[in-house]
Amino acid sequence: MLTSSPRGTTDILPEEARRWQWMEAVARSLCARYGYEEIRTPAFEHTELFERGVGDATDIVEKEMYTFLDRSQRSLTLRPEGTAGVVRAYLQARLYSQPQPIKLYYIGPMFRYGRPQSGRLRQFHQFGVEAFGSEAADLDAEVITLAGDFFQSLGLTGLELHLNSVGCADCRPGYRQELVQYLTPRVGELCETCRSRYERNPLRILDCKNEACQSLSVGAPKVTSFLCPKCAAHLRAVENHLRASGMAYVLDPFLVRGLDYYTSTAFEIMLPGEAGGSIGGGGRYDKLVEVCGGPPTPAVGFAVGLERTLLAMKQQGLTPAPSRGPLVFVAVAAPEARAAAWEVLCALRRAGLNADKDFLSRSLKAQMKYADRLGARLAVILGPEEIAGGWVTVRDLQHGIQDRVNRDELIGYLQQFLPDKQVENK
RNA sequence: GUGGGUGUAGCUCAGUUGGUUAGAGCGCCAGGUUGUGGCCCUGGAGGUCGCGGGUUCAACUCCCUUCACCCACCCCA
Numbered sequence: 001m002l003t004s005s006p007r008g009t010t011d012i013l014p015e016e017a018r019r020w021q022w023m024e025a026v027a028r029s030l031c032a033r034y035g036y037e038e039i040r041t042p043a044f045e046h047t048e049l050f051e052r053g054v055g056d057a058t059d060i061v062e063k064e065m066y067t068f069l070d071r072s073q074r075s076l077t078l079r080p081e082g083t084a085g086v087v088r089a090y091l092q093a094r095l096y097s098q099p100q101p102i103k104l105y106y107i108g109p110m111f112r113y114g115r116p117q118s119g120r121l122r123q124f125h126q127f128g129v130e131a132f133g134s135e136a137a138d139l140d141a142e143v144i145t146l147a148g149d150f151f152q153s154l155g156l157t158g159l160e161l162h163l164n165s166v167g168c169a170d171c172r173p174g175y176r177q178e179l180v181q182y183l184t185p186r187v188g189e190l191c192e193t194c195r196s197r198y199e200r201n202p203l204r205i206l207d208c209k210n211e212a213c214q215s216l217s218v219g220a221p222k223v224t225s226f227l228c229p230k231c232a233a234h235l236r237a238v239e240n241h242l243r244a245s246g247m248a249y250v251l252d253p254f255l256v257r258g259l260d261y262y263t264s265t266a267f268e269i270m271l272p273g274e275a276g277g278s279i280g281g282g283g284r285y286d287k288l289v290e291v292c293g294g295p296p297t298p299a300v301g302f303a304v305g306l307e308r309t310l311l312a313m314k315q316q317g318l319t320p321a322p323s324r325g326p327l328v329f330v331a332v333a334a335p336e337a338r339a340a341a342w343e344v345l346c347a348l349r350r351a352g353l354n355a356d357k358d359f360l361s362r363s364l365k366a367q368m369k370y371a372d373r374l375g376a377r378l379a380v381i382l383g384p385e386e387i388a389g390g391w392v393t394v395r396d397l398q399h400g401i402q403d404r405v406n407r408d409e410l411i412g413y414l415q416q417f418l419p420d421k422q423v424e425n426k
Numbered sequence: 427g428u429g430g431g432u433g434u435a436g437c438u439c440a441g442u443u444g445g446u447u448a449g450a451g452c453g454c455c456a457g458g459u460u461g462u463g464g465c466c467c468u469g470g471a472g473g474u475c476g477c478g479g480g481u482u483c484a485a486c487u488c489c490c491u492u493c494a495c496c497c498a499c500c501c502c503a
Contacts, residue, residue, distance in 0.1 A: 004494065059501050117497065124503060279503070305503030333461040368463035383461055397463065
């Protein structure tokens with residue numbers, strides 16, 4: 001118990017953390033390119049924010065939240081998703097009084113209580129963006145292309161973008177009615193959960209994976225044919241922009257996202273195949289800011305699951321971020337040389353070189369072996385001879401050759417081995 | 427929340443119809459004489475056999491409980 005992390009949590013050990021750093025760096029530089037700035041919001045919020053924002057009829061709020069009372073009996077909840085907190089911050093900081101749109105991104109842990117399984121943890125991580133203050137369709141398209149570029153930059157292929165419109169306050173009720181009418185004589189054929197959805201959120205039935213429900217859905221009236229002129233035009237405009245950007249997509253009239261706040265544009269990025277899951281999704285939520293007590297403010301955003309992204313990369317054999325050991329390892333040939341070696345090590349580090357040493361009083365032989373294991377490129381060896389002569393032995397561990405170098409020329413000599421920046425970023 | 431699978435050294439695993447000092451490979455540490463890595467050889471350290479209980483003369487091996495992990499469902503990221 002003391003030696004295992006809580007269920008559904010995991011440590012990201014150095015080898016894995018290298019991949020994360022790389023992936024996050026890709027996300028950050030992409031956001032900079034698109035003009036999105038980072039926002040960091042708290043990992044927990046007032047419970048009401050999620051009940052109101054995410055929707056209290058959603059599964060997330062009904063059974064997946066980490067909710068607790070703090071010492072003064074306030075009900076707080078570990079954020080199950082990122083949008084609600086960002087919306088709250090947008091209002092709290094009155095960002096609506098700045099030039100719109102406000103374009104933000106976040107990377108951080110989210111929490112959902114459920115049975116862990118592959119690509120699903122209780123603490124997981126999302127990268128997401130939110131753009132507030134414009135209802136322009138090209139903003140939807142920008143957000144979607146940003147998501148697409150993210151996966152492309154990582155080298156992922158074969159992803160499918162599913163696009164739909166779930167309508168707005170004007171047209172959704174009409175469609176809903178139509179759908180219910182269609183379903184009413186067939187309620188009996190629905191799966192158990194869908195029978196309760198029939199009452200509370202019939203649109204979600206379209207999204208059910210159950211075969212019986214799916215075959216019913218096929219014959220059901222499609223949202224897209226009930227969209228009001230505004231929503232229909234918006235969807236067409238988004239499509240046009242996507243086409244112009246060269247981004248492939250499939251219209252999926254059955255796509256209904258699980259969060260209540262979506263209006264009009266909804267999309268999901270799927271990874272077809274064995275895992276077959278979605279690794280990201282988003283859409284428009286033009287009513288959410290208002291629902292949270294702010295001025296009417298249209299917005300679009302998406303979130304991608306980082307663990308799932310990493311999983312997909314592994315499936316596709318993409319293994320970035322090779323381990324990079326120190327450039328130089330400082331070894332001593334005899335205990336008397338330790339003080340001098342320490343000085344050399346400090347000087348190398350001050351000069352900006354990655355350098356390391358042994359901390360277990362190992363023999364020279366063992367130090368060399370250790371240097372090799374660390375992946376050091378060079379070994380600087382100091383012993384009585386070197387100290388007496390004011391020089392140092394530099395061994396190239398890659399080629400197995402070594403050289404004498406004067407101590408005051410050492411840094412300049414080593415710098416020629418610095419990996420160039422391209423390699424550094426890999 | 428529902429269903430199924432698994433749980434032996436740091437890692438991957440073996441362990442005979444329950445039988446007495448629980449093994450291998452890799453890894454780790456140390457040696458293979460005189461200041462040097464990657465190969466090879468030798469030696470060493472390291473295990474509450476997930477936890478608790480039960481059956482038995484005897485359990486890593488059988489039974490129960492519990493915990494954890496994995497997989498599927500639900501749902502989603």
